[in-house]
Amino acid sequence: MIYSPLRYPGGKGKLAPFMKVLIEKTGHKGGTYIEPFAGGAGIALDLLENDIVSQIVINDLDKGIYSFWRAILSETDRFVEAVHEVPLSVEEWKKQREILLRADNKYSFELGFSTFYLNRTNRSGIINGGMIGGLEQNGVWKLDARFNKDNLINRILKIAKKKECIHLYNKDVASLIKNYLPKYEKDAFVYFDPPYFKKGKQLYLNFFNEQDHVRIEKMIRESVNCDWVITYDDVPEIANIYVNHELRRFDLNYSVAQKRKASEIIIFSNGDVIPDERYLEEHKVCINLR
Template identity: 30%
Template sequence: MPETINPLRYPGAKRSLVNYIDALLDANHLQGCTFFEPYAGSAVVGLELLQRGHIGGLVLCEKDILLYAFWECVFRDTDALCNKIQDTPITIETWQQQNQYREVVSLDQADLLDLAFAGLFFNRTNFSGILKANPIGGINQTSRYGIDCRFNKAKIIEIILRLSAYRDVIEVNCNDALQFMRTQNARFLRQNCFAYFDPPYYEKGSEIYRHYYTNQDHIALAHYVRDVHRLDWIISYDDAPFICGLYSNTGAQYQPFFLDYTCASKVRTQGQELLISNLPLPPFPARIVESC
């Protein structure tokens, strides 16, 4: 695959699904639709489909304040964000200064641009891009990999500037995914819409995400997609018996696929993942390797 135009690294990023979802949209006459990513994260699927010209608009929703602020500034305060990236040293001292923003729980507690930079900074300097993790190289920076090894300022700024050209067809929202989607019912009636749900992993979510799901949250998502009208959707999950049980009586289609996560060219994790949809799902082509 050609290089992804995306400024974020992200645990569980599903770039491997872009071609599959693109083909699914085409098979169901959904190209040109309004594409929803209610668990935006790196927004890798929607952004690539938008760059291909295969969707008409992208609606992102992200509960994590740092990630919401980042995407909001990419599209609404581009120059200021790029200037801050250029002017800020990528050091362990900066990492320690940015730590205060990991404690922010409300958008009125800090400047949006500061939150946006913190989201990008932790994503590019922490282990595997996990916002709650420690920095690459450790606090004492004793590793041969330093904190700045994944922070190529020129490349990140170039990508942000390229993405900002899509600002007129992208919406960014800060909300709980299901709360936000429940406000969109009228839109589903008047527009051709498709949603890609990529909720926190069932097995490892609490280790990776700042906002992870309880069993009740996973149940709530299953109930939502069962009851929503006039919306086509697909969900990607880790393949866990609990999750399969939630959708077994909904009439949803299932398709397993295998994803290997690698770091520094070594396999870290192998596992079967699961696609669930209210559309017919063709077989997934092959085992996919994702780099962290």
């Protein structure tokens, strides 16, 4: 099992068994799995490790996230050494935060590492959030609570071993769909996980407004020529945007500040992609699709 080195609020890693069922049901086992909003890419890594797909395409417009993935794939030894040697302290946190704030719009190893460092030491992994335990480090948990060096190094090394099967991009979703997706569409399954509608501004550096979400729907409807699914927070605005699509709901355990179950929307490219309850039971996938 490969776990993502990145933490994400509302991370969709738990959907990996469900995504496996969708890929097998649509005949794409052994094909290509694509995440245009990859983030931690937890599902992609799981599917690749378990040979459900032969290659994965991960894309993220955020330069810090992209730099992290590029660094661990192309400068693995250097990254592993940096993880091993970096101090876990308030002073180092401030240094890494300054690197992030001063970064330009180009790839750099330093930006990738600072993004990783802040993701592992901030509350709920939110890059622009505060550190675990606060500046005074007087909370129950300290900033090193989610930074087990040996565990994280093992995750990075496992991913690097699969680098020949990982295709990495740093594109706007429109550019990815228009210029890069066609080369994979013959045998591909795409999972779109855009920034949440309601709390996107709080959770992501690259958040969307309502018109951005409308634009995404139009691009997917008109230009994506393979099987796909989309997940969103369950809000009326998204339900209205996708009113003419195959839309269902499910619950996801979610934690930012408090643990709760949140209803999510899932949209399917067509009705044939949707597994019925019996199919899910046969494949031992527990999800309250409704």
